[in-house]
Amino acid sequence: MPTTTAVQVTDLHKSFGPLEVLKGIDLSVARGEVVVVMGASGSGKTTMLRCINFLETPDRGSVTVCDTSIDCGPGGPRGRHRAKMVRSVCRRAVMVFQQFNLFPHKTALQNVIEAPITVKGMPKSDAVALGERLLDRVGLADKRDEYPSRLSGGQQQRVAIARALAMEPEVVLFDEPTSSLDPELHEEVLQTMRELARDGMTMIVVTHEVKFAQDVADRVVFMGGGVILEEASPVEFFTRPQHARAQLFLRQVTGDNRVHHSRGDAAADAGTVEDL
Structure with missing residues (x-):
C-alpha cells in the first residue's frame, strides 16, 4: 500500500462572484491511490480538480502536490516565486477533460509531443519516441498520423490521455472523461484508465461510472454543496x-x-x- 501523500488539499475555498462553490475541502490522496469523486451537478467536483492544478486559483486554503505546497491565502507566495511553484504543480498533476481539446490541425502524434517539446524542452526525437510509446500504450499506435477529425470520440479521448501522460506526471486528474462519449465508446476509455491504475498511477477521477468506481477505486469521495459529505471504500459506499x-x-x-x-x-x- 502506498504510504507517501501525492495530493493534500486543506481548507480549500473558491467562489465565483457571490457564488461560493468550494466551502472548505480537505482531501488527502496517497501515491498510487485511485480516488473517485462523485456528486450531483454543481457540487464542486470539477472546481476542486481545477483548483488542484491551478486552472482555477483558490481563494484560500492550501494545495500540496508531491513536494510542492502552495498556500493560497493572503500570506502565500506571490509573483515569480508563486508562478514557479504553480508550474511545478501543473507538471506533476495533469488534467484530462470532458472535451478532448485536441489541436485539430495536428496529428495524434503531434498533439502528444507538443507539451514535452514546448513546456519541458525535450528534443523532438526524444519526444517522438515517447509519443509513439504512449500511443501504443493506449492502443493507438496505428493512428499516429491521423487528425482528430478522423478519430472516434473514444480514440480522441485516448489521445488526450496519451498527451497528459507525455508530461510524465505523478498524478492524473480526470474530469468526467466519458461524459462526451456515446455509451458504446465508454469502455475503451475506461479500459485505458484501468490499465493506468494497474500500473500504479495516482488518479483522482470525477465520474458517474459506477462500475468503474466499484472495480478500480480505492476510495469514493462524495461531494454536495461544496463540501465532502462522505468518504468510504467502494463496497461501503455503494452498499x-x-x-x-x-x-x-x-x-x-x-x-x-x-x-x-x-x-x-x-x-x-x-x-x-x-x-x-
Missing part, C-alpha cells in the same frame, strides 16, 4: 451509504431503490439529485 444525499444520488444513478437507508430518508426522498 451502505451513510449520508441521505448519497443515498438519493445512488438511487438515481443506479436506478436501484434498494440502496441502504440509514438516516434522513424523508429529506432525501423529497428532493432530486439536482437539488442536492
Whole structure:
C-alpha cells in the first residue's frame, strides 16, 4: 500500500462572484491511490480538480502536490516565486477533460509531443519516441498520423490521455472523461484508465461510472454543496451509504431503490439529485 501523500488539499475555498462553490475541502490522496469523486451537478467536483492544478486559483486554503505546497491565502507566495511553484504543480498533476481539446490541425502524434517539446524542452526525437510509446500504450499506435477529425470520440479521448501522460506526471486528474462519449465508446476509455491504475498511477477521477468506481477505486469521495459529505471504500459506499444525499444520488444513478437507508430518508426522498 502506498504510504507517501501525492495530493493534500486543506481548507480549500473558491467562489465565483457571490457564488461560493468550494466551502472548505480537505482531501488527502496517497501515491498510487485511485480516488473517485462523485456528486450531483454543481457540487464542486470539477472546481476542486481545477483548483488542484491551478486552472482555477483558490481563494484560500492550501494545495500540496508531491513536494510542492502552495498556500493560497493572503500570506502565500506571490509573483515569480508563486508562478514557479504553480508550474511545478501543473507538471506533476495533469488534467484530462470532458472535451478532448485536441489541436485539430495536428496529428495524434503531434498533439502528444507538443507539451514535452514546448513546456519541458525535450528534443523532438526524444519526444517522438515517447509519443509513439504512449500511443501504443493506449492502443493507438496505428493512428499516429491521423487528425482528430478522423478519430472516434473514444480514440480522441485516448489521445488526450496519451498527451497528459507525455508530461510524465505523478498524478492524473480526470474530469468526467466519458461524459462526451456515446455509451458504446465508454469502455475503451475506461479500459485505458484501468490499465493506468494497474500500473500504479495516482488518479483522482470525477465520474458517474459506477462500475468503474466499484472495480478500480480505492476510495469514493462524495461531494454536495461544496463540501465532502462522505468518504468510504467502494463496497461501503455503494452498499451502505451513510449520508441521505448519497443515498438519493445512488438511487438515481443506479436506478436501484434498494440502496441502504440509514438516516434522513424523508429529506432525501423529497428532493432530486439536482437539488442536492
